[in-house]
Amino acid sequence: MTSSPSISDTAYSHVPVSLGDRAYNILIGAGLLPNAGGLIKPVLRTPRVAIITDETVAALHLTTLQQSLNAAGIDNFPIILAPGESTKSLSVYSDLMSKLLDSRLQRDEAIIAFGGGVIGDIAGFAASTLRRGIDFIQIPTTLLSQVDSSVGGKTGINAAQGKNLIGAFYQPRLVLADVGLLESLPNREILAGYAEVVKYGLLGDFAFFEWLEANGKKVISGDIAARIAAVETSVRTKAHIVAEDEREGGVRALLNLGHTFGHALEAETGYGSRMIHGEAVALGMIMAAELSVQMDLLSRQDILRIRQHFAEVGLPCKVPSISGVDWQAETLLAHMRQDKKIVGGRLTLILMKEIGSAFATQAVSEADILSVITDELASA
Ligand code: NAD
Ligand code: MG
Numbered sequence: 001m002t003s004s005p006s007i008s009d010t011a012y013s014h015v016p017v018s019l020g021d022r023a024y025n026i027l028i029g030a031g032l033l034p035n036a037g038g039l040i041k042p043v044l045r046t047p048r049v050a051i052i053t054d055e056t057v058a059a060l061h062l063t064t065l066q067q068s069l070n071a072a073g074i075d076n077f078p079i080i081l082a083p084g085e086s087t088k089s090l091s092v093y094s095d096l097m098s099k100l101l102d103s104r105l106q107r108d109e110a111i112i113a114f115g116g117g118v119i120g121d122i123a124g125f126a127a128s129t130l131r132r133g134i135d136f137i138q139i140p141t142t143l144l145s146q147v148d149s150s151v152g153g154k155t156g157i158n159a160a161q162g163k164n165l166i167g168a169f170y171q172p173r174l175v176l177a178d179v180g181l182l183e184s185l186p187n188r189e190i191l192a193g194y195a196e197v198v199k200y201g202l203l204g205d206f207a208f209f210e211w212l213e214a215n216g217k218k219v220i221s222g223d224i225a226a227r228i229a230a231v232e233t234s235v236r237t238k239a240h241i242v243a244e245d246e247r248e249g250g251v252r253a254l255l256n257l258g259h260t261f262g263h264a265l266e267a268e269t270g271y272g273s274r275m276i277h278g279e280a281v282a283l284g285m286i287m288a289a290e291l292s293v294q295m296d297l298l299s300r301q302d303i304l305r306i307r308q309h310f311a312e313v314g315l316p317c318k319v320p321s322i323s324g325v326d327w328q329a330e331t332l333l334a335h336m337r338q339d340k341k342i343v344g345g346r347l348t349l350i351l352m353k354e355i356g357s358a359f360a361t362q363a364v365s366e367a368d369i370l371s372v373i374t375d376e377l378a379s380a
Contacts, residue, residue, distance in 0.1 A: 013228070015236050017151065018243040022171045026151060026239065028232050030224045032178035033064050033139070037072025040137055043173045045108040048075040049137075050100055052123035053114040054083040057141050060184050065114060065139070076112075077103060081119065085271060088122050088157040090166070096126050110135040110173070116142035116189075117149035121164070124155030128170035138175040142185055143193025143227075144278060146177040147200075147234035152242040152252075162338070163263075163271065169247055177235070179227040190220055191314055192278025195258075195285070197230050198315070200237040202285060202306070203257045206356025208233050209309075216313045253360045257350040258285030261373075264335035265319070274322050282315040283376075291364065291372045292351040302355050319380040327380065329373040333366060 012029025027039060041047065049069065053062060058080045069076045079099050081087045105111070113123035113136060120138055127136035140150035156167020182190065197219065201209030211233075212219070218226035238255070245252040262277070262284030269275040289306050292298035310317040319327060336347060346362040347369070353359065 013232050015232060015239050017171070017239040019171060019246060022153075024171060024173055024175065026175040026177060026235050028146075028177045028179070028228055028235065030178065030180040030228060032176050033061060033181060034068050036065055036139065036176060037068040037070070037074055039176060040069070040112070040174060041072050041074060043135070043137065044074065044110055045135065046106070047073055048105075048109040049112050050103060050105050050109075051076055051078040051112045051114050052081065052096070052119060052126065053078060054081050054087065054116075054119055056083045057115045057119070061141065061181060062114070065112075081122070083115075083118070085118060085158070087118050088164075090157060090159070093122060093126065093157050096122065097130065100126060100130050105130065105134065107131045107134050110137060112137045112139060113150075113172075114139045114141065115145070116140065117145045120145050120149050121155055121167070122157055124153075124170055124172065125157055125167055128155055128168040133170070135173045136170075138172045140175065140177055141181045143182055143190050143231075144196055145193075146179070146182075146231050147193060148196045148238065150175045150177065151235050151238045153246065175235075177231055179224060179231055182227060183222065187220075188276065189278075192276050192281075194220055194313065195278035195282040195315055197234050198309070199255070199257050199281065199285065200234045202289075202352060202355060203254045203350070203358040204356060205233070205237060206354070208237075209355050213309055213312075216309065220313055253348060254350055254358050256348075257352075257358050258282070258288050260284065260336055260339050260347065260349055261287040261332075263339065264332040267335040267338070268327070268332060269322060269325055274325070275320075279316050282310060282317070283319055286310070286317050287372055287376055288350060289352055290376065291349070291368060292353070294368060294372060295351065295364070298352045298354060302352075305355065319376055321380060327377050329370050329377055332373050333370055336369065 012027045015026040017024050111127040113120045127134055138150040140146045153169045153171035155170050156164045159165040215226045219230045258281045262280035265280040289303045293303050307317050348360050348362050349364050350358050
């Protein structure tokens, strides 16, 4: 850090995201929120911000943030949205832009995205388009947003035609990941975020996977030091990948491990509370691993090890039966064909050679994909 934050009692680590003139830092620690004002002030051009948040986060944590901003002399006002994925819509975006313009938020002022991935995505997109782009700061409040969505600059909202289809690559000026905020997060959301944490181990870091085998339960149950370590390693991996490939032309695709299968499961369950993203990604990673075994890439021993870890920490490893959902392998494959990552009519899938070594391939036949899905549904 070049500027010294006005705190003395909070230990935090920082991970730089190296993107030239759009480089920024991710600060990770416990108890950062009460010091947010001092940490944010050095990156502000003018000390005035709009805080975009949701009702749940506002009720729990908004006062602390505002007190800290006030103490640092940062003029601020909140815009509070409804919680949930349906907030990432054109109509909410339109209202939000009107409110930001009515409040006369200027180009040299900033937006703070204060919430989970839903808030980060819509607030980041609002920042990218308000007056052709104003600065924004991420204060992610879910494990998923701390390890994934707050880093890397993907912002956006959903369209009637599909998820995240309207958006922009737009990097924040600073990310503050306070693991203390996770104490109020329901266990189901913690586990969903943990699926993305394990993903970083599986795709490129065997040592991290081993560390999670030893410490994953602590991460989930709320051990602060374990949470800081897990978030730090995850964002370090993501920051590294994003710095290499900001717009997903190459290595960034590895972050989609488990996601093509996962999106099919989410599409079939309606992108809602019946199966949340991280649960679908966990199952998707199991399917990607099974496919890797079927193609003689990954060893049986490795997939058993992955399954055992998922079972131990409580991640799903079997497709659950859900009332109103009639799982069909063909239907799931049809959803996969809608995937954004189709190139020249072929699906790009992320497979594993071993734990900690994933790669992208278009050399998988639909028959092989179908057979893996069929097996997984049969064992459900
Ligand atoms: P979310 O933002 O909906 O948050 C989940 C729930 O937790 C919400 O009800 C929220 O109100 C509540 N919540 C948030 N923080 C809390 C806290 N500290 N205590 C108690 N409750 C809290 O969901 P999410 O899982 O954080 O994010 C999912 C979204 O992120 C999806 O829309 C997805 O598309 C997006 N995403 C984006 C990227 C990206 O790179 N931009 C990456 C992954 C996911
Ligand atoms: Mg994801």
